Amino acid sequence: MKRAVSPDSASSKKIKTEEPASPVPDLTEDLLYEVLRRADERTLGSAACVSSRWRRLAQDERIWESVCLRHWAALGCAPGQLRSVVLALGGFRKLYISYLAPTVPSRSGASRRRWSRDELQMSLSMLSVGFFSGMMGGSMGKLPPGRRI
Amino acid sequence: MGPYGSDSTTVSSTACSGPEIDAILTGTGYGLSTSGPCHVANPDYSIPFNPSDVTTWVDSMLTDFNSTSTGNLHLQPIPATWTDQICSPLNPTDSSPSHALIAQQRKEEEDSGIRLVHLLMTCADAVQHGSTGLAAGMVDEMRVLLSRVNTLSGIGKVAGYFADALFRRLYTTETPLSVTDHEVLYHHFYEACPYLKFAHFTANQAILEAFEGYDRVHVIDFSLMQGLQWPALIQALALRPGGPPFLRITGIGPPSPDGRDALREVGFKLAELARSVRVRFAFRGVAANRLDDVKPWMLQATHGEAIAVNSVLQLHRLLTDPGTTPAPVDSVLEWIVGIRPKVVTVVEQEADHNKPTFIDRFTEALFYYSTMFDSLEGSRPHHQRQMALAEVYLQKEICNIVCCEGENRVERHEPLTQWRTRLTNAGLNPVHLGSGAFRQASMLLTLFSDEGYCVEEVDGCLTLGWHNRALISASAWRVPDADVSPDDDSSVIASNSNNCINSNNISGSDDNNRISM
Numbered sequence: 001m002k003r004a005v006s007p008d009s010a011s012s013k014k015i016k017t018e019e020p021a022s023p024v025p026d027l028t029e030d031l032l033y034e035v036l037r038r039a040d041e042r043t044l045g046s047a048a049c050v051s052s053r054w055r056r057l058a059q060d061e062r063i064w065e066s067v068c069l070r071h072w073a074a075l076g077c078a079p080g081q082l083r084s085v086v087l088a089l090g091g092f093r094k095l096y097i098s099y100l101a102p103t104v105p106s107r108s109g110a111s112r113r114r115w116s117r118d119e120l121q122m123s124l125s126m127l128s129v130g131f132f133s134g135m136m137g138g139s140m141g142k143l144p145p146g147r148r149i
Numbered sequence: 150m151g152p153y154g155s156d157s158t159t160v161s162s163t164a165c166s167g168p169e170i171d172a173i174l175t176g177t178g179y180g181l182s183t184s185g186p187c188h189v190a191n192p193d194y195s196i197p198f199n200p201s202d203v204t205t206w207v208d209s210m211l212t213d214f215n216s217t218s219t220g221n222l223h224l225q226p227i228p229a230t231w232t233d234q235i236c237s238p239l240n241p242t243d244s245s246p247s248h249a250l251i252a253q254q255r256k257e258e259e260d261s262g263i264r265l266v267h268l269l270m271t272c273a274d275a276v277q278h279g280s281t282g283l284a285a286g287m288v289d290e291m292r293v294l295l296s297r298v299n300t301l302s303g304i305g306k307v308a309g310y311f312a313d314a315l316f317r318r319l320y321t322t323e324t325p326l327s328v329t330d331h332e333v334l335y336h337h338f339y340e341a342c343p344y345l346k347f348a349h350f351t352a353n354q355a356i357l358e359a360f361e362g363y364d365r366v367h368v369i370d371f372s373l374m375q376g377l378q379w380p381a382l383i384q385a386l387a388l389r390p391g392g393p394p395f396l397r398i399t400g401i402g403p404p405s406p407d408g409r410d411a412l413r414e415v416g417f418k419l420a421e422l423a424r425s426v427r428v429r430f431a432f433r434g435v436a437a438n439r440l441d442d443v444k445p446w447m448l449q450a451t452h453g454e455a456i457a458v459n460s461v462l463q464l465h466r467l468l469t470d471p472g473t474t475p476a477p478v479d480s481v482l483e484w485i486v487g488i489r490p491k492v493v494t495v496v497e498q499e500a501d502h503n504k505p506t507f508i509d510r511f512t513e514a515l516f517y518y519s520t521m522f523d524s525l526e527g528s529r530p531h532h533q534r535q536m537a538l539a540e541v542y543l544q545k546e547i548c549n550i551v552c553c554e555g556e557n558r559v560e561r562h563e564p565l566t567q568w569r570t571r572l573t574n575a576g577l578n579p580v581h582l583g584s585g586a587f588r589q590a591s592m593l594l595t596l597f598s599d600e601g602y603c604v605e606e607v608d609g610c611l612t613l614g615w616h617n618r619a620l621i622s623a624s625a626w627r628v629p630d631a632d633v634s635p636d637d638d639s640s641v642i643a644s645n646s647n648n649c650i651n652s653n654n655i656s657g658s659d660d661n662n663r664i665s666m
C-alpha cells in the first residue's frame with residue numbers, strides 16, 4: 001500500500017535534512033577576508049579565536065583600517081598618508097584596541113560611535129609615544145610588564 | 150638615614166632592571182615590601198581605591214571636624230583651608246553597628262593625622278626660627294605618630310614625606326640626583342599620572358598651530374629628557390594636509406656622566422621615527438648644566454624658519470629668592486625674545502613654593518603635594534612599582550623645597566599669575582590655547598583616569614588639577630611682530646669646554662641617515 005505522504009511531513013522532512021551539519025563553511029581565504037572585512041570589531045575579536053588561519057585573517061591590517069575609517073571624521077590628510085604613518089607606528093589594529101576602544105565606556109556604543117578629530121589626534125599621539133617607548137626599550141628605565149615588587 | 154644622593158648606585162643606561170630600581174629606592178631610604186600594599190592590622194579594614202568615595206569622606210570629615218574641639222591639643226589651630234584639602238581614601242561610608250570598632254580606629258587615625266599636621270607646622274616654625282633642638286624633638290615625636298598611622302595612603306603618607314624632609318634638613322646635606330636616575334623617575338611619573346602627558350600634548354597643539362604654513366620649522370626643547378614629547382609632534386606633522394615640513398629639533402639637557410651621550414641617543418631614535426613616517430628631520434643636542442649657560446648662537450636659529458621654544462617645568466629653576474634681581478630667568482627670557490620665535494610654550498607647576506619665609510613655603514607645599522599624592526592614588530591603583538617610583542619623583546621635589554636653600558633650591562614654583570606678569574614684562578604676548586587643546590586634554594583624561602581630574606581654561610591657558618585644585622598649567626606666548634625675519638647668525642659654532650657644552654648634528658632623510666658632527 002502506498003503511503004500518502006502529506007505535503008507537510010514532506011516539507012518538514014525536507015527542512016530537517018537541509019539543516020547544515022557543520023556550522024562553519026569551508027571558505028577560501030578570499031571569501032573569508034571579504035566576510036570579515038564587513039564585520040564589526042566584536043565579531044573580529046571572536047573570529048580571531050577560531051583558528052590560527054582565522055586569526056591571521058581577522059588581524060589583517062586592511063580590515064582594521066576599514067574598521068577605523070568607518071568610525072572617524074576626516075583628518076584632512078590623504079588616505080595614503082594616514083596609512084603609511086599609522087602602519088609605521090604600529091598599525092590600525094593597535095591604534096584601535098589600545099587607544100580608540102578604551103575611550104568608549106559602554107559595550108554597545110562601540111559600533112555606533114564616531115570619533116572626532118581631536119580624539120583621533122589624541123589616539124595617534126598616544127600610538128606614536130607608545131611606539132617610541134618601545135624603540136627606546138630598556139634605556140628608558142621601563143620595567144617589563146609582568147614585573148612585580 | 151644617610152643622604153639620598155645616588156652617586157654610589159650605578160644605573161646602567163642600557164637596562165634598568167629590577168635590582169637597579171631597588172637600588173635607587175633603597176638609596177632614598179625606601180625598602181619595598183614583596184607582598185604588595187599591607188593593610189592595617191584589623192583584617193576587615195580595607196583600603197579602597199575608589200576615588201569617588203573621597204568627596205563623601207571629605208564631607209563627613211568636615212562635619213566631624215567642626216564638631217570636634219581642637220583646643221585640648223594645645224597646638225596652633227589648623228588653617229581653615231586645610232580641612233578642605235585633606236583627602237584620604239579611608240572610607241567612611243560604611244556605618245553599620247558591627248563596624249563600630251573600625252570606626253573608632255579610623256577616628257583615632259584621623260586624630261593622629263590631624264596631630265601630625267599640627268606637629269609638622271610647629272616643627273617647620275621651629276626650623277624657621279632656628280630652634281633646631283626643639284625641631285629635632287618634634288621630628289622624633291612625629292616618627293612615633295607615623296608608626297601608628299597608615300603611611301601607605303592619605304595624610305599619613307604625605308606627612309611621612311614631609312617629616313622625612315624636615316629630618317634631612319636638620320641632619321643631612323643634600324646631594325643632587327644623578328641625571329640617569331632623574332630620567333628614570335621622570336619616565337615613571339610620566340606613565341603613572343596624566344600631568345606630563347597633558348603638558349606635552351597641550352604644548353604640541355600650540356606648536357602645531359603656530360607652525361601652520363611654514364615649510365621649515367625648528368623646535369628648541371629646554372629639557373629633552375628622553376624626548377617623549379616629540380614623537381607625537383613628528384606624527385602630527387607627518388599627517389599635516391599638504392605634507393610635513395622640514396623639522397629640526399634642538400634638545401637641551403645636562404651632560405651625561407661616564408662619557409655617554411644621552412642627547413645624541415635620543416636624537417638618533419627621534420630621527421629613526423621621523424624617517425619611518427617620512428618627515429625630513431635634523432637633530433642637534435646642546436649639553437648644558439643650566440639654562441642660563443646656553444647662548445643663542447648655540448641654537449643656530451636660521452633665517453626663514455619658524456621657531457618654537459618649549460619649556461616644560463624648566464623656567465622655575467632659573468628663579469631666585471623673591472626680591473633679588475636680576476634673576477637668571479630674565480636673561481633667558483631676553484634671548485628667547487631675541488630669536489623671535491613663533492610660539493613659546495610654557496608649562497609650570499601651579500603652586501607658590503618660592504615664598505620668602507620657610508613656613509609659608511612649607512605650608513603651601515604640604516597642601517600642594519597632598520593633592521598631588523591623592524591624585525596618584527586616585528588613578529590607576531595597579532603598577533605598584535611604577536607608583537612607588539612616581540612618588541619618589543615627587544619626594545625629590547619635596548626635599549628640594551624643604552631642605553635646600555640658595556642656589557641648590559631649584560624647585561621654585563610660582564603660580565600662573567606671576568608667570569603671566571613675568572613673561573609679559575619680558576615682551577611676550579599671550580596666545581589663546583584653542584578649544585582643540587581643551588578637547589584633547591579632556592580626552593586624555595578619559596583615556597587614563599575618569600575620576601577627580603579636571604581641566605580648566607583660565608584666560609586662554611589650560612590647567613589640569615585634582616578635585617578643583619589646579620596642579621599644573623600650560624600657556625603659550627608669542628613675540629609681537631614675529632613675522633620679522635630673525636637675525637641671520639652665521640657664526641661658526643666652536644666647542645666651549647668651559648661650560649661642558651658640546652653639540653652634535655644628526656640628520657635624517659628619506660634615503661639615508663647621515664650623522665654629521
